Amino acid sequence: MREFDYRRADDVSGAVALLGGDPDARYLGGGTNLVDLMKNGVERPARLVDVRGLPLDRIEPAGDGGLRIGATVTNSDLAAHPGVRRNYPALTQAVLAGASGQLRNMATVGGNLLQRTRCGYFTDVTKPCNKRRPGSGCPAVEGEHHNHAILGASGHCVAVHPSDMGVALTAFDAVVTYRTADGEGELPLADFYLPVGDTPHRETALPPGALVTGVTLPPAPVAARSRYRKVRERASYAFAIGSVAAALDVGGGVVREARLALGAVASRPWRARAAEAVLNGAPATAESFAAAADAELAAARPLPDNGYKVTLMRNLVVAVLSELAEEAAR
Numbered sequence: 517m518r519e520f521d522y523r524r525a526d527d528v529s530g531a532v533a534l535l536g537g538d539p540d541a542r543y544l545g546g547g548t549n550l551v552d553l554m555k556n557g558v559e560r561p562a563r564l565v566d567v568r569g570l571p572l573d574r575i576e577p578a579g580d581g582g583l584r585i586g587a588t589v590t591n592s593d594l595a596a597h598p599g600v601r602r603n604y605p606a607l608t609q610a611v612l613a614g615a616s617g618q619l620r621n622m623a624t625v626g627g628n629l630l631q632r633t634r635c636g637y638f639t640d641v642t643k644p645c646n647k648r649r650p651g652s653g654c655p656a657v658e659g660e661h662h663n664h665a666i667l668g669a670s671g672h673c674v675a676v677h678p679s680d681m682g683v684a685l686t687a688f689d690a691v692v693t694y695r696t697a698d699g700e701g702e703l704p705l706a707d708f709y710l711p712v713g714d715t716p717h718r719e720t721a722l723p724p725g726a727l728v729t730g731v732t733l734p735p736a737p738v739a740a741r742s743r744y745r746k747v748r749e750r751a752s753y754a755f756a757i758g759s760v761a762a763a764l765d766v767g768g769g770v771v772r773e774a775r776l777a778l779g780a781v782a783s784r785p786w787r788a789r790a791a792e793a794v795l796n797g798a799p800a801t802a803e804s805f806a807a808a809a810d811a812e813l814a815a816a817r818p819l820p821d822n823g824y825k826v827t828l829m830r831n832l833v834v835a836v837l838s839e840l841a842e843e844a845a846r
Contacts, residue, residue, distance in 0.1 A: 587626030673716030709784030
């Protein structure tokens, strides 16, 4: 790890000023991802601006009935918050499915959304990687890719986004707020992550030097009947090989509203719009749920060693939606 300048910010505007738009500077929250990347040489910031002490650690009701979540709220505090547990249970489940208790105590909401892929080629600086060094290639296409993308990838990058929290937030139409030297801004989470295309090193639509200040969850009555399910290669403390955040409102045996997002299948949390279109107004049956999954996964382009994900995600979508439908029928 090379030497770097360390500054501690006292307020949001001061943090933005300390970063100064320097492309070699980084904001530091809990450090659960950034510090690891610094240790193995992937990240080499000249300056760290510590934002952990900023007054962004609250979860508050939004005026319209939603929730405002500060960027430095820890994952543990988010998962335990009564309003989250009651109105967005899939979000609590997603947070608890990620990492260990110790890491959740340190990790922050803003940092979680900005964490980078765990692709082995990305984290190994001896290997080429278009995310680290644009134009150097993506060895995962021909190499180890059993847990890589089946949706939205390109020949330039096939890595997946590792966030569990982001999948649930995507299903609930979360909006990311940020601050730059020019003032405040916001991005719907659906627009926050950029498509891979031929520029996989450009991961988000945040302006240069922007500090994420929070996430707003709009009111969504359907979210109170939601679930997050994660499949991983070992029982705990492992990244997903596939996950689903789903919410379902059923009346008279018919789906009145459905929300669905998929994880570990793309470079960003994947909102399953095609599946939702099939579900809304359809009978709440396993056959409808399978048809919805098939509609979404029709765009899948698996690699030779990750085709299993298509079947896995189909079965996972059907299982989670079926459980929610059975609960609604009780």
